[in-house]
Amino acid sequence: MKKLLLLDIDGTLLDTNKRLPDSAKSALEKARANGHDLAIATGRAPFMFKRLAAELEVDSFISFNGQYVVHSGQPIHKGAIDKQLLKDVSRFAELRDHPIVYMDEARMVSTIDFHPHISESIKSLKIGFTHPPEEQDFYLNSPVYQALVFCAREEEPAYHESFPDLDFVRWHRVSCDILPAGGSKAEGIKKLIKATGHALEDTIAFGDGLNDVQMMDLAGYSVVMGNGHEEVKKKADYITDHVDEHGLAKAFTHLGLI
Structure with missing residues (x-):
C-alpha cells in the first residue's frame, strides 16, 4: 500500500551537524522508487529549506508548523497570524x-x-x-x-x-x-491529504521535537527518532535510532518501505 511519508527536518532528516546523511537520502530515493510519496513537515520557513527540498525532489510540504502548506509546488493553505x-x-x-x-x-x-x-x-x-x-x-x-x-x-x-x-x-x-492557537503540523497534514487523496491511515510521521507531538497523534503511524524529546517518544508507535546513527534509514527498513 502506497504511503505518504511526512518528514520533519531538524533532528530527523538533518543530523546534529545540520547535514543530510547519505543513508537518509538513499532511503528516501528508494522509498519513492517503491511508490511512496514524500512530504516535508517542519517548523521552518520555506526559504530555509528550499535547497534541501530541491535536493530531495520534494515539492509538497507543511511549513511554519502548519501555517503554510504547499502541494506539488502550489500553495494550498496560507494561515497568517492576525x-x-x-x-x-x-x-x-x-x-x-x-x-x-x-x-x-x-x-x-x-x-x-x-x-x-x-x-x-x-x-x-x-x-x-x-x-x-x-x-x-x-x-x-x-x-x-x-x-x-x-x-x-x-x-x-x-x-x-x-x-x-x-x-x-x-x-x-x-x-x-x-x-x-491550535496551529500545528497536524492541521497542515489534514489540508495536505485532502489535496493528495491519501487516507489518514496511510500516513507515516517521522519526527523528534515538541512541535511534532500533534503530528504523531494524528498520523496513521508515528516514528520518533532516538534523539527525540521524551514527551514525543511517548507518542511513538516505533522509536528508531539516533539521527546520527542512521536512524531514519533504519526506520524505513524496519517498516518495509525500502
Missing part, C-alpha cells in the same frame, strides 16, 4: 526587552538590529546568516505566518497566560515559535 495579535504580543515583548522575529514564506526580519539570543538561536539553524535585518513594522505590510520570541524558559509562562489566542512552542533554549 495583525492585531502581532501588535499586542510585540508590545508585550518590547516591555520585557524580548526581541521578536517575523517571517513570511520568503524572509525573516527582526524588531531589533542585534540581540545575542537571536544570533545564538538562528546560528543553530545553519541557514547562511545569524541575524535578520531590523524591520519593526514588517507585520503591518506583509503576512506573518510565524514569529519567534526570544526569552528564557522561566519567562515563557507570561506569554501563555496573556495570549490565549496564540501558541508558544519552545524550539531553543532562548526562543519560542509563535503560532495561532
Whole structure:
C-alpha cells in the first residue's frame, strides 16, 4: 500500500551537524522508487529549506508548523497570524526587552538590529546568516505566518497566560515559535491529504521535537527518532535510532518501505 511519508527536518532528516546523511537520502530515493510519496513537515520557513527540498525532489510540504502548506509546488493553505495579535504580543515583548522575529514564506526580519539570543538561536539553524535585518513594522505590510520570541524558559509562562489566542512552542533554549492557537503540523497534514487523496491511515510521521507531538497523534503511524524529546517518544508507535546513527534509514527498513 502506497504511503505518504511526512518528514520533519531538524533532528530527523538533518543530523546534529545540520547535514543530510547519505543513508537518509538513499532511503528516501528508494522509498519513492517503491511508490511512496514524500512530504516535508517542519517548523521552518520555506526559504530555509528550499535547497534541501530541491535536493530531495520534494515539492509538497507543511511549513511554519502548519501555517503554510504547499502541494506539488502550489500553495494550498496560507494561515497568517492576525495583525492585531502581532501588535499586542510585540508590545508585550518590547516591555520585557524580548526581541521578536517575523517571517513570511520568503524572509525573516527582526524588531531589533542585534540581540545575542537571536544570533545564538538562528546560528543553530545553519541557514547562511545569524541575524535578520531590523524591520519593526514588517507585520503591518506583509503576512506573518510565524514569529519567534526570544526569552528564557522561566519567562515563557507570561506569554501563555496573556495570549490565549496564540501558541508558544519552545524550539531553543532562548526562543519560542509563535503560532495561532491550535496551529500545528497536524492541521497542515489534514489540508495536505485532502489535496493528495491519501487516507489518514496511510500516513507515516517521522519526527523528534515538541512541535511534532500533534503530528504523531494524528498520523496513521508515528516514528520518533532516538534523539527525540521524551514527551514525543511517548507518542511513538516505533522509536528508531539516533539521527546520527542512521536512524531514519533504519526506520524505513524496519517498516518495509525500502
